[in-house]
Amino acid sequence: MRFGARLALAVIALAALATACGVPQGSGAQPHTAVDCGSYARYGKHPGTKVTVYAENRDREADLFEETWADFAHCTGIDVQYEGDGEFEAQIQLRVDGGSAPDVAFFPQPGLLERFARAGKLKPASAGVVALAKQGWSADWNSYATIDGTLYGTPLVANVKSFVWYSPRFFRDRGLSVPRTWSELMAVTEKVAASGVKPWCAGIESAEATGWPVTDWIEDVLLRQQGTDVYDRWTAHEIPFNDPRVIKAMDTVGSILKNDRYANGGFGPARSMASISFQEAGTPVLSGDCAMHRQASFYADMWPQGTEIGPDKDVYAFLLPGADPARRPVLGGGVFTAVFADRPEVRAYQEYLASADFANARMKKGPFVSANKGVDPANAATPVDRLSIQLLQDSRTQFRFDGSDLMPASVGAGTFWKGSVDWIGGAGTRQVADSVERSWPSR
C-alpha cells in the first residue's frame, strides 16, 4: 500500500498548497481610530457575523461603498464581504440556482428583482425596512421593489437619465440659451446645424447592451409627448409596443438621431453611433464638434480627466425639455437592495442601507445620487449630482423609471436594444416596433 500512501500525501500537499494560494484577500479592515458608534447603536451588536453582498459595482465605486459602510461594520461587528461582478445580471441567477445566493444583492433593474421575488427566492423586507422605505422614498420609488403588495427592498442608487450635456462656452459664443421647451430645443438644434456643426452626438456601443442609449431617448420623448399615463401603460404592455403614439415618439427621435444633418457630431454620419461606445460619445462637446449630448447623470464620471462640470465650466447639463415648461417629466434609473437571507445581521445591514444616513455618508465620499427624501443636496459631490437630487426631491417632478428595465428582460434587455440598433442602422420605425411587439412574451 506504499503507492497509495504516497499518492495520498501528494494529494494532501497539493490541496493544501492550492487552498493556501486561494485564500481570498479579505476586504482589509480599515484602521479605526476614533469612530462615534452612537449613531449605529440602533442596528444592534452582531459580533462575529458575516454578510455577503453581491453587486455589479467594481473598482472605485466598490471602494467608495466599502469605505461608506466601514464604520457601520466596525460598530456592529458585522463583517461585510462585498463582491463586485461586471456580469452580475447573468451570474446572479447561476448563484441562486446553484444554492450559493449572496445574503444581499444590489439589483440594477426592478425586472430582475421581480423575477427572484416571484420565484420565492427573496425575503420580504422587515418591518424596520418597510418603515424606512415609507419615510425615505416616494410611493413611485417604492412601487418598483413592491411585488404583489409586498416590499422586498429599497432604492440604493438613483440616476437621472433626462439630461442634455452641453458646453456653456459653446452656447455663450453662439448666443444660444438653454432651451426650456421642446420647440426651443429644436430651434437651437436647427441654428447649430445651420452653422455647419452637427448639433447632436451619440454613441450606443456597449457590448451586448448596445442600443440602450437609443431606448432611453425613445422613452424620454414618449414621456414628454404623451405623459406618464401612456408611458406606464406602455411599459406594462397594456398598450402594444407598436402603438401609434410610440411610433410617433420614435419618429421624433429619428428626426434627430437618424438625421445626418443633426447627428453624429464629431463622429461622421448618423449611423456611426453603432460603433461609438457610449462612454466616449460626449467628448466632441468639449472640442465644439457637437453641441449637445443626451445622457444620464452618471455621464459626469465619463468626461476625460480634468473636465470641470458646472454652469460656467467646461460642461454642464440641462433637463431635456417637454412641450410645457411647467411639467417636469424625468426619466431615471436606480439600483435596489434585496436580501436572500433572513438573519438579524442581514436585516441590520439592509436597514442601514435604507437610511438617509447611509446616502448622505456615501455622497460625501464621491459622486452619488439617492432619491431618498432625507438626503441633503449640499452633500452632492458634483453640480450635476446636486441638480439631480433637487429634481428628484422637487414635488413638480414626474419621475418615471427607465422603461426597458421594467419590461421583461427578453424585450427590455434583448429585442428592444437589438431593434434600436437595427433602427439606427436604417430599418424602418414600423418594422422595428412590430418586431419588438411580436417578441413580447405571451405570458
Next chain:
Amino acid sequence: MPFDVVAQQPKLLYLLQGVAAFAAVVSLLLLALHRGRVRRRAAALLLLAPALLLLTVGLLLPGLRTLGLSFTGTGGDTWAGFDNYVWMVTDPGALVALRNTLAWVVLVPLLAASVGLLYAAAVVRSRLRVFALSLVLMPMAISFVGAGVVWKFVYAYRPAEAAQIGLLNQLAVAFGGEPRQWLVDSPWNILFLIVVMVWTQAGFAAVLLAGAISAVPGELTEAALLDGASRRQIFWRITMPSIRPTLLVVVLVQAIGTFKAFDIVKTMTGGQFGTGVIAHEMYDQAFRYGETGRGAALAVLLFVLVTPLVAHQLRARRRAA
C-alpha cells in the same frame, strides 16, 4: 492577509474529510485488486464505477435535466410542450442565430483546413519548417477572448476626418477608401468574425497536415515523378489521398469546435448587429433574459447537431485503431 489557520479551520476540516474519503476509495480499490484471484469482471466494474458515477452526475443527469427544461416555460416551472422548439424556428432573432451558426460551421473548417493545407504544403519541404509552423501555431496559444479583443482593435472604426485606430480602416483609408464599420454592417460582419476563428485555428490544421504530408512515403512521390507526373498531379493524386484521414479529422474537430463558438461573438459584438450564434443566443436566453426553457431548447439543438460529428469521429478512430 496572512494565512490564519484558526479562521480557516472549517475549510481545512472539509479538505481533510475530502482527502480521507479519496484515500479510502483508492485504498479500497487497491486492496480489492491486490487480493489476487479477483474476478476480472468485478474488478473492471469497480474500476469503472468512479468514472461512471462522475459521468452520471456531471453529464447524464444535467443533460436529462436540460432536455426536461427545454419543454418548460419561463423560470422552468410550467409545462410548455414544444413551444420553445417552435419559437426557435419562427423567432427572427433565433433564426438569425441558426443561419449564422450554419455559416460558421461551413466556413470555419473549410477556411481553416484550406489555409492550413496551403501553408503546410508550402513550408513542409522548407528548411525553416519548424520556425514557420510555430509561427502559424502561435495564435492558438491566445484565448478566444484575447483574440476577440485584439481583432476588435483591428476592426475599430473612426470617422474619416479623425485619425484611425483600427488597422483595417487605416489600410482602407491609405488606399483611398472610406472607413467602414466592419463589425456593424450585416451580413458581412459575420465573415469578419469568422476570420478571427480561422486565424486562431489555421495553425492547428497546418501542423497536423504538415505532419501528414511528411509522412507520405517518399517512394510514392518518387515513383510518380519517374512516371512523369507534374507537381500539381502529385499533390492531387498522391498527397491528397494519403492525407485524407488527417484532413477529415481536422475538418471534424474544427466543425465541433465551431458549434460551440461563443467567446469571439461575446467579446466582439455581444451578439449585436445580427451576429448571434446558437451558443451565444442560448446564454442570452437562459441567463440574461431568464428564459430557461428557450435556452435549454437551444442547448438540446446544439447537442443534436454535434452528435453525428462526434459519432463519426469516434467510429473513424476505432476503424483506424
